[in-house]
Amino acid sequence: MSETPGTPSAASGAVPGPPRLYRSTGDKWVAGVCGGIAGHLGVSAVLVRAVMAFAIVAGPGLPVYGFLWVMTRPDTSAPGGPAAVSTHVRTMRPSQILVVVGVLAGLIGIGWGGPLGGLGSHLSFVVPVVAVAAGAFLAWSQLDDTERGRWRARSPRGKVLSIARPVIGFALTLVGVVALATQGQSLQAVTGTALAAFAVLVGAVVIAAPWVVRMWQGLQHEQTERIRATERADIAAHLHDSVLQTLALIQRRADDPATVVRLARAQERELRAWLYADPHRSEDSLATAVAAAAHEVEDDHGVPIELVVTGDRRLDPGGVALVKAAREAMLNAVRHGEPPVSTYVEIGAQGVECFVRDHGVGFDIGEIGDDRLGVRQSILGRMSRHGGTATIRRLEHGTEIALTLPPLPPVARSEPESGDPDSVAPSASLELEPPTVPPPGSTSQHAPEGAPR
Amino acid sequence: MTIPTTAPTTPIRLVLVDDHRMFRSGVKTELVPGVTEVVGEAPDVDAAITVIRQTTPDVVLLDVHLPGGNGNGGVDVIAGCRGVQTAAGQPVRFLALSVSDAAEDVIAVIRAGARGYVTKTISGNDLMSAIRRVADGDAVFSPRLAGFVLDAFGTTAGEVAEADEELDRLSAREREVMRLIARGYQYKEVAKELFISIKTVETHVSSVLRKLQLSSRHELTAWAYGRHIL
Structure with missing residues (x-):
């Protein structure tokens, strides 16, 4: 459903094969899903957003949006892609304020019996769900692929934000889940249930832990392998372009020692500069x-x-x-x-x-x-x-x-x-006008050919 | 530098440590028989330590980059042979011989205890005199190593030691000697330039080597990475 092959205005035209749907990293209000769809289909982002907003209000939009968010990757080819994004700490943009206002308006609408007034009778259900959604949004937006670099954010503010976001998100979700489960009962009454749920959770963790750890290690291993393979390919390419070419040249010029020495020396220097390059220089x-x-x-x-x-x-x-x-x-x-x-x-x-x-x-x-x-x-x-x-x-x-x-x-x-x-x-x-033409018989001991001394 | 006209009564016993067999045989052809005698060869760290402990040579020609050990190449060999003495009761001396002239490699192997550092492009004559110097307990500095020293001890900024004993700085004379070596002067030319004897030049160079090895003020490896920040 997200793949629409053959669309000419697809975000990643450079990659051969059917163009993929990416989340837009430049044109985004929430996660860039609408911007990505707009870019992919070649239609106006405003139109896509309006449709999506309507879909969300009408009901099915929210899960669709969430699904697209989870299943697509950010567009890395766009100008000002992840690399540019990761250098600054996320700040509230006007578009995001608009989104928040929209959500608030929706909530108020529920409370005041607006178009969604029907839900008002289920407030005890709706509010916790909204809390869970908001918490998940906060936590997930932090762990979003492009944002992962910000875990190691340079600025202290970025560090605080990167920790605060998931913590607040987690707290919101927890409160929402508890509220959902208790449904107006007293806390006392649900303690037993909570304990049971907790025990189940612990059991699940115990069972899943080795598997998760192994998967994590496997992922790490695979990543290092891939990095190593890339490095090896780089080195091979460089050696081919430089050293092998020079060696071939040296073999062809073997009868000319001066040239061979020169070639070898130049190649040595080039290789040295490549190996021990000083990044600070x-x-x-x-x-x-x-x-x-x-x-x-x-x-x-x-x-x-x-x-x-x-x-x-x-x-x-x-x-x-x-x-x-x-x-x-x-x-x-x-x-x-x-x-x-x-x-x-x-x-x-x-x-x-x-x-x-x-x-x-x-x-x-x-x-x-x-x-x-x-x-x-x-x-x-x-x-x-x-x-x-x-x-x-x-x-x-x-x-x-x-x-x-x-x-x-x-x-x-x-x-x-x-x-x-x-x-x-x-x-x-x-660079200077010579006063006289150099006489052939020079007094310099070194310059028999009249070379400039 | 010249080959001594009179060969020592006993040849200098050598061990070659290099992972390239071609290079080992190349060095052997350049050595003057009678002056030196190759008593052992090794292609990696562990074999090198074994061979050096067995043969207790006067001088080890040591490549900086070697397989095996803890992955630190020549540094591991020197660490593994600490305390090994020759039959005459002298410590086994190491002359680093490498294609790499990266500051990190040079400083690391000197700090580990090598008595000198020359690049593999050195001529046969120079190599012979370097081996003799190291066997006598003197230090061998290539122009590049002298440049590293001047850089590392901040002498370009004008810091000069008050006393020769001060470990963290070079004395004015040591600095002069290092500068002349960096300018491509041989020891005897340095001696002539400064109106001192070759032996005095050797003393200064050994003293600089000692400072390079013992100085704690300069985290020299860290320096090697950061030295070109303007």
């Missing part, structure tokens, strides 16, 4: 930017760079300059130095320090001609423009370029980054 941080630059250089030149970063801070224009200068330094190190190439970045309260070191023959800044823009402009000039420094040291084995930046100003600067000369082009040697 933000995209817009200096540490991430330096790592990205180092990986780029590694990929382009196939020389591994041992990168160590401690601390972090947000990426400001000075940080961007440091990343570009460090990238230039790493490029020089892999092009002209010898591996191992190490990069260490220390980001702290006293500022940023960055060291790029290789194990090549080394060079002196004095030996670099003024025309060599790589080192002079893209490293030294760039750092000094941002209040930092750059020094180049020649070690016994290799060269070390040290970059520093002052600490961030306490208040975040809001100036636009477009004024930053470094945000124009990553290739440093292009």
Whole structure:
């Protein structure tokens, strides 16, 4: 009865097969049943609600509504579905107030002999039934599928609500049931009956408990299994897309050791990032930017760079300059130095320090001609423009370029980054007009091909 | 780091613990015979504990991720071999060797008692000198481990210990040594840079290792998860 296959405006068009009836999570007054039916049939929700309201007043509507509520699932595909719903604590909406007013009006109508006046003579029956229904509504609305997340609601108010609802609901139902059973007799008279009923309940619990527990455990087991299977499928998909592809590529390029090393290194890094991804690391941080630059250089030149970063801070224009200068330094190190190439970045309260070191023959800044823009402009000039420094040291084995930046100003600067000369082009040697054409015979020891230093 | 020109009179007795047979044989080909002697191998936690207790080696090359035990891999092996001594009366020393450079793994195995941590991409020469250092009771820090230490002890925020004995902070000198190691300097380069002897560098590194293992102020594992919150 709830399945009407072939309706084009069904809520879940993405799922192949007959569209199912879902409870609406967005358009709902009570449980979203009417909204769901409206969406499913493609008719106006107002019409559905009017019909349902009439049906409820006339008699058969209430059980039908309850049945639909229990038998359908909330629509998870709608915008602002359960995920969005579960982030806020349920509050009274105008539509719900309307529903409550309607119910009250109905009750008053019963009492005053309105259209439902016939029931007035059975008040002792009607009132307890209404109480039971209200209690059940309260308790069930809390345990509603979409709401289950709210058991662990974050806000204290949500927690209180999530406990209060079922408790009040239970109390209402209990009172209703007792009133129904006593039917005006004195409490004393029903004590015996109550005891008997209680004994039966206890007996039922004793008998049902092992079965319920087993079912519960089975459900838990099945859930963990399903989660595990999903994870395994995810991992398999990832391995197939990345590692297997790279391995195939490596086999085809086996005669080219440099490419193989590069492929292996890139794949290793990618896999590592996937395995040990840091959920807290933000995209817009200096540490991430330096790592990205180092990986780029590694990929382009196939020389591994041992990168160590401690601390972090947000990426400001000075940080961007440091990343570009460090990238230039790493490029020089892999092009002209010898591996191992190490990069260490220390980001702290006293500022940023960055060291790029290789194990090549080394060079002196004095030996670099003024025309060599790589080192002079893209490293030294760039750092000094941002209040930092750059020094180049020649070690016994290799060269070390040290970059520093002052600490961030306490208040975040809001100036636009477009004024930053470094945000124009990553290739440093292009961003400034060269004073002269580089002569072929360079004084730099490292740059035989006239590469920017 | 260089291979010693004069091999020790007795070779360093090694046990390899790694669940990848290919990796174990790869390491064996890189070891210099005469300087080291592989006395045992094990593919999982329980076999490793048995082998180490039987052979009492000088150094154990220990993978961080291993099957068996309580599921903590190398940490379980170190815990299971507590108190085991070599024939010479020295404690059995552990050098962690792993593909993982995740902070949690590194810190966990160091806190458990490993004397050093190197990644599996280490060159044969470096591995040999790391083994020698660990056998001598010194500590072996890779640049990355040094970076972790600097991060963990909050030295980037400028905290410096008043006295060397203070467990929760690094002294200024220790911090300098850690920074140089993080910058890719080898021990002898560190020594030259700071005008101290290699032995002094080794002392500083061992002292940092001790602080890393004993410090209680830093819940280091918790730190490892939260360290990148800006």
